[in-house]
Amino acid sequence: MYKKMKLLSERDYWQIKRYSRSAFESIGSENYRQRLVYKLLNTARVNNQSDFFSFLLRTLNSRKGDENVRKLCRKLEWVYPLSPENFEKVAYSIIIGIMAAGEGE
Amino acid sequence: MNYEFRSTSSLEFTGNWFVDSGILGFTRIIEDIYGFDISDIREISAREDILYYGLFPFAYLCSEINRKSKSRVSSELIKEFIKALFDSEFDSADEIFEFTWNSYITRAAMDLWIENKTESIIFKNKVPDNLPEDLKNLALSVKELEKDLIANDSEELGRIFKRRFNGFKYDDIDIILSIPNEDLKEISEEFLESFRDYSEQLLRFRELLKGMWLRDVVGTSSIPEDLDSFYRIPIDNKFYKNFVFFQQSTTHQKQKQGLFDIISFRVDDLDVLRRVDKTINKFLTSYKKAKNTYYTPLTSKHLKGFSKYLFVYLISFDRAFEFFNRLGYVLFYSNDIEITYRVNKKLRLRKSKIEENSVLMRVTWQEIIDSLIELKSSWALENMYIIKYRDVNSQTQRFVDVEYIGISKIHASILLDDVIRDAINYNLHVSQSEYRWLLENLIQNRPLKPLIMRHIMLRANRKTGQMGIKPLLYSLAIDSEIFSRKEPEVFNDPLQISARMDEIVLRIKETYREMNTARRNIQELIPPGTRENNINQLISILRRNNRYLFVNNLLKILIQENAAFHSLKNYLFNRILQNDDTWDIYAAALLTGFLGGR
Numbered sequence: 217m218y219k220k221m222k223l224l225s226e227r228d229y230w231q232i233k234r235y236s237r238s239a240f241e242s243i244g245s246e247n248y249r250q251r252l253v254y255k256l257l258n259t260a261r262v263n264n265q266s267d268f269f270s271f272l273l274r275t276l277n278s279r280k281g282d283e284n285v286r287k288l289c290r291k292l293e294w295v296y297p298l299s300p301e302n303f304e305k306v307a308y309s310i311i312i313g314i315m316a317a318g319e320g321e
Numbered sequence: 322m323n324y325e326f327r328s329t330s331s332l333e334f335t336g337n338w339f340v341d342s343g344i345l346g347f348t349r350i351i352e353d354i355y356g357f358d359i360s361d362i363r364e365i366s367a368r369e370d371i372l373y374y375g376l377f378p379f380a381y382l383c384s385e386i387n388r389k390s391k392s393r394v395s396s397e398l399i400k401e402f403i404k405a406l407f408d409s410e411f412d413s414a415d416e417i418f419e420f421t422w423n424s425y426i427t428r429a430a431m432d433l434w435i436e437n438k439t440e441s442i443i444f445k446n447k448v449p450d451n452l453p454e455d456l457k458n459l460a461l462s463v464k465e466l467e468k469d470l471i472a473n474d475s476e477e478l479g480r481i482f483k484r485r486f487n488g489f490k491y492d493d494i495d496i497i498l499s500i501p502n503e504d505l506k507e508i509s510e511e512f513l514e515s516f517r518d519y520s521e522q523l524l525r526f527r528e529l530l531k532g533m534w535l536r537d538v539v540g541t542s543s544i545p546e547d548l549d550s551f552y553r554i555p556i557d558n559k560f561y562k563n564f565v566f567f568q569q570s571t572t573h574q575k576q577k578q579g580l581f582d583i584i585s586f587r588v589d590d591l592d593v594l595r596r597v598d599k600t601i602n603k604f605l606t607s608y609k610k611a612k613n614t615y616y617t618p619l620t621s622k623h624l625k626g627f628s629k630y631l632f633v634y635l636i637s638f639d640r641a642f643e644f645f646n647r648l649g650y651v652l653f654y655s656n657d658i659e660i661t662y663r664v665n666k667k668l669r670l671r672k673s674k675i676e677e678n679s680v681l682m683r684v685t686w687q688e689i690i691d692s693l694i695e696l697k698s699s700w701a702l703e704n705m706y707i708i709k710y711r712d713v714n715s716q717t718q719r720f721v722d723v724e725y726i727g728i729s730k731i732h733a734s735i736l737l738d739d740v741i742r743d744a745i746n747y748n749l750h751v752s753q754s755e756y757r758w759l760l761e762n763l764i765q766n767r768p769l770k771p772l773i774m775r776h777i778m779l780r781a782n783r784k785t786g787q788m789g790i791k792p793l794l795y796s797l798a799i800d801s802e803i804f805s806r807k808e809p810e811v812f813n814d815p816l817q818i819s820a821r822m823d824e825i826v827l828r829i830k831e832t833y834r835e836m837n838t839a840r841r842n843i844q845e846l847i848p849p850g851t852r853e854n855n856i857n858q859l860i861s862i863l864r865r866n867n868r869y870l871f872v873n874n875l876l877k878i879l880i881q882e883n884a885a886f887h888s889l890k891n892y893l894f895n896r897i898l899q900n901d902d903t904w905d906i907y908a909a910a911l912l913t914g915f916l917g918g919r
Contacts, residue, residue, distance in 0.1 A: 226899055233894060250880055261873045304869040305898060311876060312894050315886055 221299055228295065229309045235288035236313025243279055246318055253314055260307040263300050268307055332363055334658045335628060338706070342652060343634025345661055346641035347377070354380035354399060359662050373584055373630055374417040375406045381580070382426045384640070385556040390433040398429060418584065419542060422577050427539045430554045435530045437555035443526065444491040451547050456533070459526045466519040474515070477508045497523065544573050558639070583632040642710075643669050646676050649711040653685055664688045681707070686761055690736075690746060731803060731825060732764055738826045744795035750785040751775040759796055768804060769796035770906055774864065777909065780916050781856045790840065793913050798832040801906045836910035839892045843914025846885035851878060856915040863912065868904050872897060875911070 240249060252275060259268040269292075279285045298306055332348065334341040348359050355376065357365065365372050379402055383394045402425045411417045441447040442460050452460075467489055470478060479486040481500065482493055489497065497520050505513040537544055538552050549572035558567050571579075628634065642650035643665065653664045667688040668675065675681050685707065736742050745759040749772055757772050773793050779785045802825055843852070855878055862871045872893065879886035889911075896907040 229899060230894075253876070253880055257873055257877055261870065308869065308872050308876070308898050309894070312890055312898070315876065315880070316890055 221297060221302070222295060224295060224302055224305070228291075229305055232288070232291055232295070232306055233309040233313040233316075235284065235291055236310045237316045238284035239276065239279070239282065239288045240314045240317035241284070242282060243275060243285075243317075249314055249317060253311055256307065256311050256314070260304060260311065263303065265298065265303050268303075272310065332359070332366055332658065334656055334661070336656055338654055338708070339638060340628065340631065340634055341656070341658070341661070342641040342654065342708075343631075343636075343638040344628075344658065345652075345654075345665065346637035346639065347634050348662060349640050349665075350380045350384050350637055351376060354383045354394075355403060359659070370411070370414040370417050371406060373633060374414040375421045376403075377633060378418060378580055378584065379421050379425055379429070381637070382554070382556075383429050385558065386430055386433045386554075389556055390436060392432060394429045398425070401425075414585070415581075418581055422580075423542055424540055426554075427534070431531065431534050431539070434534060434552070434555060435527055438530050439494070439523075439527055440491040443523065444489065449551060451551065453533070453548075456526070456529055459522065459529060463519065463522045463526055466515065466522055470515055470519055474508075474512050477512055494523075538573065549573050549575075583636055584630065586630065586632050641665070642708075643672065645672060645681065648675070648678065648681060649709050651681065652708045654706045654708055660689065660692050663692050682765065683758065683761055686764055690742070690760065729766070732766070734823065734826055735763065735799060735829065736760075741795055741799070741826065741829060744791045745769075745799070747789070747792040749773075749776050749792060750779060750787050752779065753784065759792060763796075763799060766803075768800050770800045770909055773797055773909055774860070777912050777916060778860055781860060788917075790837075790913055790916075794833050794836045794840065794910055795829070797906050797910045798829045798836060801832055801903045802829050804906075805902050835892070835896075836907065836913075839889060839907075839911055840914035842885060842888040843911060844917060846888065847878065847882050847914075849917070851882070852915045852917075856912065859912055859915065863905060863908050866905060868897065868908075871908055 243249070244252070252271065255271050256268060259271065273289075276285050276289060280289070292306075295302070295306060332344060334344060348362055351357055351362050351372075352359075362372070365376070379399075383399070387393045402421075405424075406417075406421070409420065411420065442452075442456075443463055446464075448457065448460060471486065471488060475486045481504075482496065500516075502513060502517070505516050534552070537548060544552055550570070552573040553571055554573065554576055556567060557569075642652045645651050645668075651668070653661060653668060655661050655664075664685055668681070668684060671684050675684060742760070745763060747759050748756040749759055751757050751772050752775060759769055759772065762769055762772060773796050776785070776787070776793065780787070855874070859871065859874060862874060875893065876886075879889065892907070892911075897904045897911075900907065
């Protein structure tokens, strides 16, 4: 079914970053997260949405019972689909969120 | 509205730019002739009558005479006048003026008058009907001798004056009177004799004129009525062409009265007002039917409360301007007399170097900044203008091509802050042989970031010895505030402008602090090797304006540098990723961290 692209606000990106951080607090080790961030940075660099979400969702799938993971998934579902411009902003918000996980803000 | 005369003439600006320009022109006339600077003039102004009825009219005439005459009014005469004026006792202002005009202005004007009469009677054949007989006869005899010379010796004269000789011109007079007898004798004895006859008669003619002037004009207040227009002081000013003082058809006595009316400003007398309406200032409308509302329908009666000596200032208006090659007539104006005086003086001193607008602006700004630092004054920078005009149309007396260069309130607020101004009062090395003054760029409302980027490249390649960070970050902080499109300025409540301007300075300082913290974190938490390896690539990405690639590369560096990432993540997210307007400026600030320096 056709879904209209949304206009995203600063608050939306901030939420995505925050949810990503909370979700990844309990996912994997720091090394694991670093490897994931590398992969995500490489896919974001070439604006490859499907690979980006494929890597991300595969990771999140392992923790789908976690409340924070569910929040992030719901938000991503809400923002989807994304224009290339929005995708980059969303992608880097997620990456910064993941990198921020593991140490209190 | 009730206007009151100001109690003193202490030379303060009125806030009205054309009256103020006149005040400046007035000080310049006094300074040019007597060498008094503005503080001397202020001191003298305690003796108001001496300044306005004595020093001013003499200086005004001298400056007009100097413009017209081959020789300037002698400094001895000027010194003698000052001494006599200050040493004498006077009962009234009228008496000071009479003394000044009769005893000194007439002496100052004598050579110019003789030059003018010699030129018009001998060389232009304009012989007035009422010319005294002896003078007329002498003029005729000079002309006769000239005719004989042309008839007999035109070839020889052609060689001497280096042209095909049809008759003498006024400009030949110096050669006529100075050519050595030996040179003439070489041609022939007869030629020497007739040439000497001619030059002696010419000298006698001039001596006769001098004698008449000394007899009828100097030291007397009663000039023979029939010769009154003959004795008119031959001055002319296209700016005030219609003013009785400069009219060709006027008389000596009317000139004197005209100048006195201007100074005494007898506004109750409508005739006086009529004489000094639009004829002395284009901004005043005529009292006659044909009104000249070029600029404003002001009449002088509306202005009479501005200043006790308003008309003195108005006829000095044109002297405030200085002519610059290729630029025209230029005046820097602010609402502070000290600063206006100083800047214009500096512009005049550097006149020979100023031939284009950019240099004019640079010199102006350097002086403004110097004065600001020196005087520590909190005068408002906001009302500053460069007023330029190309010419005055001699028919309409209108300015041609007037330009006002205002300084915006934003820039003024920034300049008035000592910390920010000091930081960007800096000549930045931007390419191998080029330095740019950051302040100048700011005033010209040009972004500073391009200069900072050029400097960063130079520094990344170790091609400059400059190591400062403050000028770079303050420049970027200013750019981020000035060029941010967050708040539309149009239609904002004008009453809130000042408050917003104060805010902008605070915001610039806050931004500076934020940028500086980010820079320091990079410098302290990322190893020098990593910084050096990555700086060129980041510069290149920023120059291509690719925000996401910049973030991508930076994050790749920061994956390995956990502490650095955590101290930079908010800056990265808020100032770069989320900031569509000025992310590049904040990114440039991060690059300074990769450079090192203080």
